[in-house]
Amino acid sequence: MAKELTGRKVAAIFFGFFGLVFGANLIMMTFAAKTYDGVQEEDAYRKGRDYNDILAQARQQHDLGWQVAFDHEQLGSALEQKVTARFADKQGNPLDGLTVSALFFSQVEADHDERIGLAGLGDGRYEGVARLPRAGRWELRLFADGAGAENYFLRKNIFIKP
Structure with missing residues (x-):
């Protein structure tokens, strides 16, 4: 039925x-x-469109063969950070005369990015001090420009404890 x-x-x-x-x-x-989560990406369309240019720049940077070491350390307070970098060429000779800067990039708050210039100390060493607006997760970006139009970019994720 x-x-x-x-x-x-x-x-x-x-x-x-x-x-x-x-x-x-x-x-x-x-x-x-x-x-x-509030993570923001400035001009995502343009960055996606220019991805092949970014790959070409990465190949040029690799071909330079520069040896770069950079780090940060806490000074008096947790929010005061000293950034140090050392640059050497392919043979290990120090690279002086570069224009070096560092950017503490906040992935969640656009207003809190902090850019500093690093002063040359000789022997390929550069140093600068930043005063951050808050503790937490940051991306530390290092930029260097040489007299021969060489450009270098390096980044690492860091965490500043309160």
């Missing part, structure tokens, strides 16, 4: 199915809006 499929049953199945889909989408949209 099969039950008869009426127009009402078909309508109930139809609206029930799409009601379930709509409800699931509503839950996912609400969850996505409440869990947004």
Whole structure:
């Protein structure tokens, strides 16, 4: 004894199915809006479009063969950080006369980025001091430009304890 499929049953199945889909989408949209972590990327479209240029710059940097060591250390307070860097060429000879800067990049707050210049101390060593607005996770970026139009870029993720 099969039950008869009426127009009402078909309508109930139809609206029930799409009601379930709509409800699931509503839950996912609400969850996505409440869990947004605030990470921002400036001009993501342009960066994606220029990706091949970034790869070419990385190859040029690799071909320079520079040996670079850089780090940071806490001074008086946790928010006062000294950045040191040492540059050497392929043969290990110190590279002096570079224009070197460091950027403490905040991945969640655009207003808190802190850029400093590093002074040359001779023997390929450079040093600078930054006063950060807050503790937490940062990306430390190092930039160097040489007289022969060489460009160097290096970065590392760091955590400043409060």
